[in-house]
Amino acid sequence: MPPVILLADANNFYASCEAALNPQLAGKPLLVLSNNDGCIVARSAAAKKLGFKMGQPLFQCLDLVKKHEVEVVSSNYPLYADMSARVMQVLARFAPQMEPYSIDEAFLALPGFSPAELDWHSKTLRDTVRRWTGITVSVGLAITKTLAKIANERAKKVPELEGVFDISAYSTEKLDELLANTEVEDVWGIGRQRGRLLRQYGYSTAYDLKYAPDGWLKKNLTITGLRTAWELRGIPCLPLELAPPPKKAIACTRSFGGSVTKLAELREAVATYSSRVAEKLREQGSVAGVIQVFIHTNHFNPREPYYANHYTMRLAQPSSFSPTLVNYAQHALEQIYRPGYRYIKAGVIVTDLSSQSAFQLGLLEGPDPWEVEGEGRLMSAVDTLNQRFGREKVRLASSGLERRWWMKQTRLSPRYTTNWQELPIAFAT
């Protein structure tokens, strides 16, 4: 018997994090905004009920916000990352094997449980996460990840299920009935484009997708679409990833608080982003072989000329040394900068990553090992300081002081769990 897959997925995660640390928000309509306070990226249950849509620009629904006195906050990623780690720690106690899949969900493998045991286990898991973290998770159980996703979705939607839905022991008939009542776009791996194509050919439900011919699936949805159909048939094609594989690309890209026209300001932003990229590289022990910089103006505004460009460079030697990456990025920026435009976003992406240690071993014809050693020690000293005293406490001067381009975050909640000065207050005297 293959193990049952349990998918635990937090409800309205970002909104729940805010409410968990600020009891005054409990039960109220609450919106969490994207970087720059532009779009809605999370909604509390009450806000969903009022009709706010995921991804909707805030300025389009200000009337509704005012009318219902909806609370609105900027996104606070250090808080969500910390809460996520706490939730994951609790979840890990409930299975021998776990794959943290995203900031708010994880797959668990449960071998050798009876249906009654699965039910008790899932309810205990849910209660424990709620009591220990203040976050509510929904649980779906099935024999493949794709089916567990569908079960989880139901657990969220149908109140009678009380947050847990187990379809791991369903007969083919029962499962097919459930799939026939599931829109094809609600299947994990079927987005807008594939949904449209499937419907054109008359495949409008998960059931239709399950029984679509393999040849058609492979040809039109590639191997990934074929795997999805097999998973619906109960054949596991997506194994649990127990150890997170190293990233193959690392990026830091941001919209500016307002538009930026001067090269000097773009240079600050690009220096900041490439420093951050270098830091992320060092976190996973990688060096980058290729760096790309892009900038663009606002493509939503038809009244002003649009310009977008990117420039890619191969490093002479793979590196994670901040000053090196900043220098390359600055050079790349100069290749694509054109005066006279109002830029609203820039980004730095590194690829062709390899392991720091493998790189150093193969260094017979490489750079001076003493130099690399010195760079490494400098960076680890900087990283240690910043971990201890807060991000960017030590940084390159080229990343700017005034930083007029910095993103807008006008409604940031306190860093309740990651800063001693901003702990939640239980009793005020």
Place this chain on the structure above:
DNA sequence: TCTGGGGTCCTAGGACCC
């Protein structure tokens, strides 16, 4: 006026080679 960020995987097509 105001519209997120960071990833993965897959394929088609071009360059290049013998």
Place this chain on the structure above:
DNA sequence: TCTGGGGTCCTAGGACCC
């Protein structure tokens, strides 16, 4: 006028996810 066949590698772009 007629102009092979098969393979690899790389990249850009598309689709998807949260």
